[in-house]
Amino acid sequence: MSTIAERYGKKFSWDVKVKQMGKSHNESAKVFIEALCVPMTVDEYRQQVDSLRHLFAESDLMPGAERLIDHLYVHKIPMALATGSYSQEFQVKITRHRKLFEKFHHTVCSSDDPAVKRGKPAPDCFLVAASRFPDSPKPDKVLVFEDAPNGVQGALAAGMQVVWVPDEQCLKTSDDSIRQIKPTLLLKSLEAFRPELFGLPSYDQ
DSSP states (O other): OHHHHHTOOOOOHHHHHHHHHHHOOHHHHHHHHHHHHHOOHHHHHHHHHHHHHGGGGGOOOTTTTTHHHHHHHHOOOOOOEEEEHHHHHHHHHHHGGHHHHHSSEEEEEEEEEEEESSTTTHHHHHHHHHHSTTOOOOOGGGEEEESSSHHHHHHTTTTEEEEEOOOOTTTGSSSSHTTTTTEEEEESSSGGGGGGTTSSTTTOO
16 A cells, blocks of 8 residues: 555555555545545545555465464364455455465455445454354354454454454554454464463364
8 A cells, every 4th residue: 555655645654554454445445545635536546456456466374374274174163254355356365375265164355245234343244254154153152363453343343252463563553542442362473372262172182
């Protein structure tokens, strides 16, 4: 997003990024346009993002993510992914990690899934994701992993447990409300996650 902001002589900061994180594409676009006061429409924003889509293919996994996903998969713990991305954008983001993401039962892409009426921080995508498991678990039986404040708020609103692993810059923004969010568990890294704390098989099993 820094590249787009620079085209208009603006600086893209974490104060703006943190408000966009997790939101559906249109909602994220509105945040960007309003926060930076740039003269563009939502459609023009999407066109510019699409022109940079190839960069998404370089997306890295969060440290500890692969180990956790493999562990849950081996122990037959069903997993789903709920993202604010468009389906096509999501496919680009997982270019380097396709085999790993095949271990998820399903994916909900909020920006173009008709069942998701509102993006994060609304609970819609999480409730839709839960409903698509064969047993449609109750919200309090679902554990969500999030890096975005909007996602944490959405999962909590859905009545789910949430492990929040924010980028350290996220907690340094000028928005005090972010530091008031109360997840079930706050971690500096997924590498510190202990599955047994949530009734899941430990890494030793």
